Amino acid sequence: MLSCATTTDVTDVYWYIDDMFYASAKTSEQLFFTPHTGSIKISCADDKGRNSNIWITVKNY
Numbered sequence: 001m002l003s004c005a006t007t008t009d010v011t012d013v014y015w016y017i018d019d020m021f022y023a024s025a026k027t028s029e030q031l032f033f034t035p036h037t038g039s040i041k042i043s044c045a046d047d048k049g050r051n052s053n054i055w056i057t058v059k060n061y
Contacts (some may be wrong), residue, residue: 002031004044004052016043 002015006027015022015031018041023031027046035058045051 002033002042002044003029006046010046010048012047014045014047016045017041019043 004013010027012024014024025031037058037060040056043053
């Protein structure tokens with residue numbers, strides 16, 4: 001699940017998976033995606049131009 005916390009002046013956020021556009025959403029929306037195995041970069045940008053990145057590692061068991 002993708003979700004974010006923003007300041008009150010933000011209405012839309014834009015999600016990127018491995019630097020490729022995934023989806024846009026309202027700040028209150030939660031999005032779901034199915035990750036691939038390995039390292040994944042997840043980025044969230046808001047409509048004010050601010051950006052945040054995280055990296056996750058998905059392992060197969």
